[in-house]
Amino acid sequence: MRLPAVWDLAPGIKERFGFQGAGKQRAMVEDGHLLLVLHKAPQRDKRKREEVFFWRQPDGEWACSGRGTGLQALRNHVKEYNQAEETFHQEYAQAETAEDYFRILEAMTPLHHATTNLHATLQAAREGIPHDRELIDLRDWAYALERNLDLLYMDAKNALDFHVAKKSEEQAELSMQSIEIAQRLNLLAAIFFPLTAIASVFGMNLQSGMEETSPWAFWLVFVLGTLSGFGIREWLLRGVGKKKQKR
Numbered sequence: 001m002r003l004p005a006v007w008d009l010a011p012g013i014k015e016r017f018g019f020q021g022a023g024k025q026r027a028m029v030e031d032g033h034l035l036l037v038l039h040k041a042p043q044r045d046k047r048k049r050e051e052v053f054f055w056r057q058p059d060g061e062w063a064c065s066g067r068g069t070g071l072q073a074l075r076n077h078v079k080e081y082n083q084a085e086e087t088f089h090q091e092y093a094q095a096e097t098a099e100d101y102f103r104i105l106e107a108m109t110p111l112h113h114a115t116t117n118l119h120a121t122l123q124a125a126r127e128g129i130p131h132d133r134e135l136i137d138l139r140d141w142a143y144a145l146e147r148n149l150d151l152l153y154m155d156a157k158n159a160l161d162f163h164v165a166k167k168s169e170e171q172a173e174l175s176m177q178s179i180e181i182a183q184r185l186n187l188l189a190a191i192f193f194p195l196t197a198i199a200s201v202f203g204m205n206l207q208s209g210m211e212e213t214s215p216w217a218f219w220l221v222f223v224l225g226t227l228s229g230f231g232i233r234e235w236l237l238r239g240v241g242k243k244k245q246k247r
Contacts, residue, residue: 004065022051025117029128032058041080042110081145084111098163104156112149119146191229
């Protein structure tokens with residue numbers, strides 16, 4: 001959008017524009033003229049900035065390069081920011097997952113930056129035209145929007161961090177449970193492994209000379225195998241204990 005050709009701006013203001021567009025949001029004061037270069041409230045999935053100009057003439061009359069006339073057009077411009085801010089508050093109230101909060105933060109960032117620049121521009125306009133009380137009200141409105149977006153951004157970011165930390169904690173708890181289960185299985189294997197090995201040896205269909213041995217020999221082998229299993233168990237537990245002490 002370009003400056004309307006019919007606007008009789010002070011020459012010093014026109015000379016502040018380059019050839020690549022209107023540039024950032026700012027206020028320019030020259031010989032009682034005030035020109036506000038503002039951007040419309042950013043829309044989702046739209047990176048291109050839409051400029052709109054507001055001209056305050058020395059007699060206090062306002063003109064707008066977009067829709068609307070007079071000072072009401074500037075009020076409507078700030079109101080668009082207010083509506084966008086309320087929309088994000090509603091989305092935040094309905095958010096439940098980390099993905100919801102991330103989407104809010106991603107979409108809200110352009111509006112957050114634009115609102116900060118809007119407040120700075122209206123503050124500069126208020127300093128350039130110090131006796132215009134309407135500018136003071138608009139400046140204060142923009143400040144309230146900036147502050148609300150700051151708080152909303154912090155709340156959404158804290159909520160996102162909390163969800164991420166909670167999920168990490170749940171994963172860590174599941175990992176610890178898996179480790180405990182694996183450790184118990186290893187202990188069971190350590191107890192019964194010697195018995196399995198001995199049973200495999202004595203279960204071989206070979207002549208060992210012990211076929212006619214007294215039943216007490218069986219129970220002796222059983223007791224020795226069980227004791228061997230508990231010995232291996234204690235050895236494993238000592239190894240785990242040493243690792244925990246090192247940590």
